[in-house]
């Protein structure tokens with residue numbers, strides 16, 4: 646039996662406040678085994694029917710990394726073109742990935758074909774497989790921050806391209822591409838807020854009572 650005291654709860658709250666999506670990484674590499682440890686923590690996450698549908702691919706090969714970066718650049722250029730005027734000008738100033746600098750690259754997939762969990766909880770909501778993987782990524786994000794490691798989620802990518810580049814089974818659905826490394830700076834404010842793209846709003850805006 647483990648008990649958590651007020652000091653711990655206060656600390657945990659700080660962890661949530663200081664977790665950031667990181668796009669600016671220092672060049673120093675991660676300690677041996679750091680990404681494996683994060684994956685082990687992620688595997689403690691809840692999953693529908695205990696299906697553990699998360700699949701992790703560490704990407705160390707330079708040619709594959711390069712291909713991911715090229716896909717990001719193409720997708721980001723398309724995204725910029727979809728905006729106009731002042732919004733486009735602001736979008737152009739944003740840094741939306743740390744792919745070029747991050748020492749660690751980790752792709753995360755959901756295995757849609759696995760029968761681990763025997764389908765429990767998925768019959769009417771098959772998307773709970775993907776939700777489970779996102780839950781694992783969130784755990785990893787927080788665990789990383791607790792070690793002073795930054796994680797950045799990149800979704801400005803073409804899933805089919807990522808599949809081809811990483812040569813993974815067709816039943817795996819691409820969920821996230823994560824950049825991992827030590828952040829250049831620590832901050833308690835989202836970078837998109839600092840860049841005046843969007844602001845974090847209070848819970849009251851998103852809560853209904855019935």
Ligand SMILES: Cc1cc2c(cc1C)N(C[C@H](O)[C@H](O)[C@H](O)COP(=O)(O)O)c1[nH]c(=O)[nH]c(=O)c1N2
Nearest residue numbers: 664665666668740741742798799800801835836837
């Ligand atoms: C599913 C999903 C997908 C993405 C993101 C997040 C999530 C949850 N985020 C990070 C996102 O911009 C960030 O979480 C918010 O701006 C809030 O900032 P903090 O995470 O609190 O620092 C993100 N950031 C980025 O620079 N490029 C990206 O492609 C994405 N994609």
